[in-house]
Amino acid sequence: MGSCISTVSNAEIDLHRGVIPETDLHRAVVKNDMIWLIYISSFTVTSHPRTQGGIIEAANLVCFCFSELAAATGHFINENVLGSGEFGVVYKGWVDEHSLKATSPEMGMPIAVKKLRDDSCQGQQEWLTEIKYLGHLCHPNLVKLMGYCIEDKNRLLVYEFMPNSSLDRHLFETGHSPVQTITWHHRIKVALNVAKALAFLHHEVDAIHRDVKPSNILLDANYNAKLSDFGLAKDGSVNSRTHVTTRVLGTEGYYAPEYMESGHLTTKCEVYSFGVVLLELLCGRPAIDINRPYKEANLVQWARPSLSPRKIFRILDARCFSPFFLSESVLKTAELISLCVSSKPMSRPTMREVVEALGKIQELNRNVISRA
Numbered sequence: 113m114g115s116c117i118s119t120v121s122n123a124e125i126d127l128h129r130g131v132i133p134e135t136d137l138h139r140a141v142v143k144n145d146m147i148w149l150i151y152i153s154s155f156t157v158t159s160h161p162r163t164q165g166g167i168i169e170a171a172n173l174v175c176f177c178f179s180e181l182a183a184a185t186g187h188f189i190n191e192n193v194l195g196s197g198e199f200g201v202v203y204k205g206w207v208d209e210h211s212l213k214a215t216s217p218e219m220g221m222p223i224a225v226k227k228l229r230d231d232s233c234q235g236q237q238e239w240l241t242e243i244k245y246l247g248h249l250c251h252p253n254l255v256k257l258m259g260y261c262i263e264d265k266n267r268l269l270v271y272e273f274m275p276n277s278s279l280d281r282h283l284f285e286t287g288h289s290p291v292q293t294i295t296w297h298h299r300i301k302v303a304l305n306v307a308k309a310l311a312f313l314h315h316e317v318d319a320i321h322r323d324v325k326p327s328n329i330l331l332d333a334n335y336n337a338k339l340s341d342f343g344l345a346k347d348g349s350v351n352s353r354t355h356v357t358t359r360v361l362g363t364e365g366y367y368a369p370e371y372m373e374s375g376h377l378t379t380k381c382e383v384y385s386f387g388v389v390l391l392e393l394l395c396g397r398p399a400i401d402i403n404r405p406y407k408e409a410n411l412v413q414w415a416r417p418s419l420s421p422r423k424i425f426r427i428l429d430a431r432c433f434s435p436f437f438l439s440e441s442v443l444k445t446a447e448l449i450s451l452c453v454s455s456k457p458m459s460r461p462t463m464r465e466v467v468e469a470l471g472k473i474q475e476l477n478r479n480v481i482s483r484a
Contacts, residue, residue, distance in 0.1 A: 277291060280326035310339070366385040
């Protein structure tokens with residue numbers, strides 16, 4: 113099979129230095145693939161001081177052809193489905209590590225291929241946003257976007273494969289094949305990884321993810337967590353006194369109350385969402401569970417009164433903790449959750465402060481393990 117994989121050249125980048133208005137993006141994609149390829153490579157983000165992550169000035173994404181990705185995924189058979197959402201399906205595929213041509217599972221490197229539904233206009237906008245961010249951001253706790261496909265009506269994205277799937281499958285009954293429940297040590301590790309990703313977005317990229325939840329947190333073989341699915345991401349302001357006005361997007365149960373009421377989006381809204389995820393890690397229950405009694409359906413409302421030393425044992429995940437288990441790391445985590453899900457945005461910490469707090473909690477865990 114001949115290769116039809118390509119990258120965008122510097123000459124193509126030089127042809128188009130202007131910014132294509134967002135209203136023209138769909139027309140550019142549909143009418144002229146080359147204009148879209150140039151736009152992908154010409155997108156830039158304001159430079160910020162770099163820490164563990166960085167902002168790549170020109171996207172180094174591979175342009176796959178549809179036939180290669182079809183072959184890599186076994187022509188998108190159900191057996192290779194990793195997950196699905198409102199706008200598309202994610203498949204497992206295999207490519208040669210060096211040539212990136214389709215190959216057999218025994219010989220190849222696994223990849224994840226997201227295939228957009230043909231009739232999804234909103235999905236196409238999210239497809240564009242995903243490339244805008246993941247195509248130009250580099251951080252150990254952001255999932256790596258390897259490339260994309262734009263061919264006729266087909267829109268696909270190719271990511272690194274994360275062997276331990278998404279966090280929700282380790283915490284909740286999702287209807288998928290059961291996976292191993294992760295330990296408290298690994299849960300804090302996951303929380304710290306995600307906090308680092310959000311701190312990078314908020315303080316170095318000046319962006320807001322807008323859909324932080326367990327199904328968008330992927331785990332590698334060593335339970336290192338990476339944030340994925342940037343389809344709803346938006347440029348924003350770190351200053352919690354200013355905001356971006358937008359229609360409310362995201363997932364029920366993770367919205368900050370002020371965002372639901374006004375549509376005013378700030379990074380403190382995302383701190384609230386992260387606090388909900390941290391609470392899910394502590395309790396092993398989803399943010400919204402319609403199968404529970406009304407007063408227990410909303411996790412924050414149910415658990416908030418028990419985030420105190422005397423009551424915390426009532427809400428701990430029994431699969432992770434023994435009865436009446438209590439440790440300093442659990443109590444410190446409960447304190448941090450209370451701050452993150454505060455009804456007052458100004459009382460919530462920044463994600464940099466969250467990273468610092470979780471780093472100390474992780475150290476407490478290590479000390480417990482070393483004494484065991």
